[in-house]
Amino acid sequence: xxxxxxxxxxxxxxxxxxxxxxxxxxxxxxxxxxxxxxxxxxxxxxxxxxxxxxxxxxxxxxxxxxxxxxxxxxxxxxxxxxxxxxxxxxxxxxxxxxxxxxxxxxxxxxxxxxxxxxxxxxxxxxxxxxxxxxxxxxxxxxxxxxxxxxxxxxxxxxxxxxxxxxxxxxxxxxxxxxxxxxxxxxxxxxxxxxxxxxxxxxxxxxxxxxxxxxxxxxxxxxxxxxxxxxxxxxxxxxxxxxxxxxxxxxxxxxxxxxxxxxxxxxxxxxxxxxxxxxxxxxxxxxxxxxxxxxxxxxxxxxxxxxxxxxxxxxxxxxxxxxxxxxxxxxxxxxxxxxxxxxxxxxxxxxxxxxxxxxxxxxxxxxxxxxxxxxxxxxxxxxxxxxxxxxxxxxxxxxxxxxxxxxxxxxxxxxxxxxxxxxxxxxxxxxxxxxxxxxxxxxxxxxxxxxxxxxxxxxxxxxxxxxxxxxxxxxxxxxxxxxxxxxxxxxxxxxxxxxxxxxxxxxxxxxxxxxxxxxxxxxxxxxxxxxxxxxxxxxxxxxxxxxxxxxxxxxxxxxxxxxxxxxxxxxxxxxxxxxxxxxxxxxxxxxxxxxxxxxxxxxxxxxxxxxxxxxxxxxxxxxxxxxxxxxxxxxx
Numbered sequence: 001x002x003x004x005x006x007x008x009x010x011x012x013x014x015x016x017x018x019x020x021x022x023x024x025x026x027x028x029x030x031x032x033x034x035x036x037x038x039x040x041x042x043x044x045x046x047x048x049x050x051x052x053x054x055x056x057x058x059x060x061x062x063x064x065x066x067x068x069x070x071x072x073x074x075x076x077x078x079x080x081x082x083x084x085x086x087x088x089x090x091x092x093x094x095x096x097x098x099x100x101x102x103x104x105x106x107x108x109x110x111x112x113x114x115x116x117x118x119x120x121x122x123x124x125x126x127x128x129x130x131x132x133x134x135x136x137x138x139x140x141x142x143x144x145x146x147x148x149x150x151x152x153x154x155x156x157x158x159x160x161x162x163x164x165x166x167x168x169x170x171x172x173x174x175x176x177x178x179x180x181x182x183x184x185x186x187x188x189x190x191x192x193x194x195x196x197x198x199x200x201x202x203x204x205x206x207x208x209x210x211x212x213x214x215x216x217x218x219x220x221x222x223x224x225x226x227x228x229x230x231x232x233x234x235x236x237x238x239x240x241x242x243x244x245x246x247x248x249x250x251x252x253x254x255x256x257x258x259x260x261x262x263x264x265x266x267x268x269x270x271x272x273x274x275x276x277x278x279x280x281x282x283x284x285x286x287x288x289x290x291x292x293x294x295x296x297x298x299x300x301x302x303x304x305x306x307x308x309x310x311x312x313x314x315x316x317x318x319x320x321x322x323x324x325x326x327x328x329x330x331x332x333x334x335x336x337x338x339x340x341x342x343x344x345x346x347x348x349x350x351x352x353x354x355x356x357x358x359x360x361x362x363x364x365x366x367x368x369x370x371x372x373x374x375x376x377x378x379x380x381x382x383x384x385x386x387x388x389x390x391x392x393x394x395x396x397x398x399x400x401x402x403x404x405x406x407x408x409x410x411x412x413x414x415x416x417x418x419x420x421x422x423x424x425x426x427x428x429x430x431x432x433x434x435x436x437x438x439x440x441x442x443x444x445x446x447x448x449x450x451x452x453x454x455x456x457x458x459x460x461x462x463x464x465x466x467x468x469x470x471x472x473x474x475x476x477x478x479x480x481x482x483x484x485x486x487x488x489x490x491x492x493x494x495x496x497x498x499x500x501x502x503x504x505x506x507x508x509x510x511x512x513x514x515x516x517x518x519x520x521x522x523x524x525x526x527x528x529x530x531x532x533x534x535x536x537x538x539x540x541x542x543x544x545x546x547x548x549x550x551x552x553x554x555x556x557x558x559x560x561x562x563x564x565x566x567x568x569x570x571x572x573x574x575x576x577x578x579x580x581x582x583x584x585x586x587x588x589x590x591x592x593x594x595x596x597x598x599x600x601x602x603x604x605x606x607x608x609x610x611x612x613x614x615x616x617x618x619x620x621x622x623x624x625x626x627x628x629x630x631x632x633x634x635x
Contacts, residue, residue, distance in 0.1 A: 016295070017338055020108050020187035021132070022369035023409055024201060025295050030190040032092055032149075038064035038077065041085040041152075051087055052117035052150040060089050066188060067108070067334055069181040074331045082171060086183045088151040092190070096144040100195045100290055102219075105137045105149065108186025108364070111333075112155040112162055119148055128399035129155070129163065130362035130383055131406060132186070153183040161392035163399055165360030165383030166325065175535055178325075178575050181333040186364055194290040196222045198282060203298040203409040204451055207269075207313065210261035212240075212298055214253045216282075221249040226286030230255060232298070233279050234268065246284075260300065269313050270299035270411045272354045275375030277411075299372055299411025303452055305466060310453075310515045310564045312414070319517055319565025320599050321355035321377065322348060322581070325574045326363055329584045338366055343586070345370040348571065350592050351581065352599030357519060357567045360384060360420060362403045371412035379415040379519075379567075380407055381458075384423035388434055392424055400441065401448065408449045415467060416445045416452055421459040428461050429506060439463040458519055460502035464509075469519035472499035473569075475538040475549070477556030480521075484560040490516060515564030518557055523569040523579040524549055526589055536579040537569070547590045550581075551598045558601055 016022040019029070037060035039051070046052075051059045068075035070086060097103055107114065111129030115122065118140035126133035141147055156162065157180060158169050168177035200217040214230060225247035232240040232255065240255045259268055270276050280296040301313050309316040324344075328336050335341045341364060348356055355377030362383065371378050382400045385392040400418050407413050418441040419425060425434040442456040442464045453466035462468060470493070474480060483493045494516070498504045525536025526546040540546045550568075557566045572580040581595060582588055588595070596602070 016297075017342065017366055017369055017373075019366075020106065020189055021365045023296050023365065023372075024198075026191055026193070026293065027295075028191075030092070030094070032090070032188040032190060033066050034090075035063050036066050036088045036090040038062050038070070038089075039087045040083045041087055042083060044085050046085065046087055046152060051089075052122070052152070053120045054148050057089065060087065064088065067184050067186050068331050069111070069183055069185045069334060071179050071182060072330060072332045072334065074334075074336060080172075080179045082157050083182065084154060084156045086153050086155075088153070088184060089148065091146050091148050093146055094141065094144070094190060095192070097138055097141075097192055098290070102136050102138045102193055102195055102197070103141060104134050104191045104193055106132065106134045106187075106189050106191065107184065108132050108188070109362075110151065110153050110184050110186075111181050112164070113153070115152045117150045120150075127395070128402060129181075131399055131402035151184065155180065155182040160387035161385055161389050161395060163383045163385050163392075163396050166327075167383075169386065173575050176577050178327055178577075179332055185332070185334040193219075194284075194292050196220060196226065196284070196286060197292040198284060198294045200405070201282065201294070201296060201409070202405070203280070203296070205298065205300045205302070207260060207265070207300065207302050210257055212255045212257055212300070214255065214282075216246070216251050216253065218246070218249050218284075222247065222286055224286070226284055228253070229281075229283040229285070231281045231283075232257070233281075234276070235279075239268075239278065257300070268300050270301040270372075270375075271312055271317075272349075272375035272377060275373060275411075276300070277372060296409075297372070298409065301411050303414045305453060305515050305564075306513045308511075308513060308515050308562070308564060310467070310517070319355055319377070319567070320353050321357055321379070321519075321565065321567035322351070322353045323359050323520060323567055323570035324348070324356040324363075325359050325570060325572065325577075326361050326367070327572075327574045327584075329575070333361060335364060335367070341367045342370045342374075345374050345376050347582070347586060348376055349374065350596065352596035353568075355379070355414070355567075356571070357381065357417075359570075360423075362407075365406070368407060368410045368412055372410055376412055377414050378410070378412045379417055380404075380413045381417040381420060384420060386424065388425050388427070388431075388437070393437055396424065397441070397444070401444070404445055404448045408451075414452060416449070416454045417458045417469075418442070418445060418454075419457040421471065422457060422461050425457065428457065428463075429503065435463050435506065460498055460500070460504050462505050463507075466514060467564075468494065468504065468514050468516045470494075470499065470504050470516065471520035472518060473521060473523050473537040474499065475524075477552040480518075480553060480556035481559065484516075484518070484557070484562050487562060490562040516562060517564050518566045520567060520569045521557070522550065522553055525579045527573075527578040534576050534578045536577070543590050547594055547598070550590070550595070554598050 019025040039060045065076050070077040071080040113127040115125040118137045121140040123137050124135040166177050167180045197219050199219045202215040204213040225245040228246045229243045277297045282294045284292040304311040357379040360383050422428050428434040438456040442454050445454045455465045456463045458469040459471035494504045523537030525539045572582045573584040
């Protein structure tokens with residue numbers, strides 16, 4: 001059998017999108033994606049038989065192409081059946097680390113739990129199928145030359161307490177649920193770093209104060225303070241350079257950006273229309289110890305809400321979004337390649353949308369990079385469980401915390417959604433315990449990141465939320481007008497039975513400026529020759545009918561002064577869920593330019609700019625009539 005070898009080291013001059021984590025990258029790293037040995041362990045005998053030892057290489061009876069899950073075609077295994085335990089093995093070469101250096105092994109995501117050995121020595125484990133983890137493998141290395149890494153991944157297909165999102169628990173996908181994604185599904189890579197190195201970083205911009213805050217976490221507290229040199233530049237033009245002494249493992253550094261307080265602030269601000277990114281370089285120096293250097297970037301922008309409007313950079317911003325499943329027919333939750341991630345963002349923008357709601361998935365950081373780079377708003381959502389239990393609460397909370405920490409520096413992310421449609425909290429309307437969990441997730445998320453709105457439970461049965469998201473799959477624009485066309489109609493919808501006979505708000509809180517957004521609607525299916533397994537919310541019989549019905553629904557939403565935006569279901573067909581504007585291979589069902597005209601309002605008699613101005617004026621008049629002070633939060 002062919003022995004997999006290490007892929008060439010990454011080109012340090014390449015585009016940041018080539019790095020597995022573009023917002024936190026070092027000049028040199030080694031890609032471990034490619035061909036690995038692979039084995040199913042349906043009887044769960046691998047641990048007993050010690051498959052992690054090099055003498056048991058015979059246990060790996062096939063190969064797989066990482067990072068594609070074994071259920072997918074691109075993995076070259078393509079077996080969607082139930083296989084709860086899988087094993088991976090490969091060899092790699094690494095230069096012997098110099099004195100004081102450490103070798104780190106990074107995994108982007110392994111679904112669901114992973115245990116890792118290097119040269120037969122267990123180096124760590126991780127639970128959570130959507131979030132990254134890193135192990136220091138220095139102590140397990142055998143000098144220079146060939147090393148062996150083994151990964152055991154466990155993904156129990158029917159475990160309802162496991163956060164799995166839209167991965168089906170039945171043998172075959174059905175309804176709105178898709179084939180499973182097991183094992184390694186995001187990149188694996190190596191880095192050699194100093195003993196004291198940057199382990200994590202987070203950026204927060206404060207436009208009013210004219211500052212950027214860097215929260216830095218080192219691998220350990222230095223024996224004596226080290227120097228941190230931070231440089232921010234815009235296309236080579238130096239904006240800020242600051243050197244500070246760091247003596248603790250975690251530190252915060254506030255950098256003043258003079259241009260944010262002057263007349264030149266506009267050129268620095270990030271938005272979908274002007275996605276400006278400021279380059280950042282961090283250099284760590286500590287006496288005789290080797291230094292560490294990390295490249296990053298920051299987007300300067302604020303998000304918030306006021307008087308029922310969503311705010312971007314302190315100004316009303318109407319949300320035109322589409323639901324993004326992030327699923328490809330040949331590779332499932334993993335993207336076919338890095339170019340596919342960029343093309344996905346480009347397609348969304350070509351269709352006229354300004355944002356995506358990532359659905360039941362924590363998306364690849366490379367996708368978020370292209371949203372940052374090309375200008376696309378993102379609502380970050382957690383993959384939910386299918387039951388409420390102590391174990392499910394623990395699992396979801398830990399993984400969600402990791403997801404928020406990983407992605408909180410991306411300017412594209414403008415809202416957090418820990419729960420969707422009461423998944424995992426099926427009795428939230430009557431259970432105080434389940435309501436407490438949803439509210440606790442809201443406050444936990446705000447504690448980690450107070451700069452973005454948070455939705456406790458998107459779609460219906462909100463407890464406490466900064467945006468009131470509503471899911472309404474009515475097939476007609478007239479129903480949109482009846483439910484959202486006036487303040488009185490909106491109140492009936494929010495506090496009455498609601499769409500689908502679910503209450504949108506579990507109580508009647510005082511509205512403190514929260515926007516109401518139709519965060520799922522449409523779901524229109526046009527599929528010639530569909531079999532009996534397809535799924536859609538309502539059906540049309542031609543591309544022209546799809547265009548007209550889509551236009552009717554979007555037009556009715558744009559006519560409502562009560563709604564702050566919308567999110568159409570959905571971008572692409574996904575297996576049997578055939579309600580995309582695009583097929584699963586990303587072919588448009590309706591000409592792109594026609595969708596763009598509808599989404600942007602360009603096809604309407606009243607220009608989109610006038611509609612937005614009317615909406616803002618209406619809200620201002622309502623506020624004055626209520627005589628309430630303005631409130632904007634968060635910033």
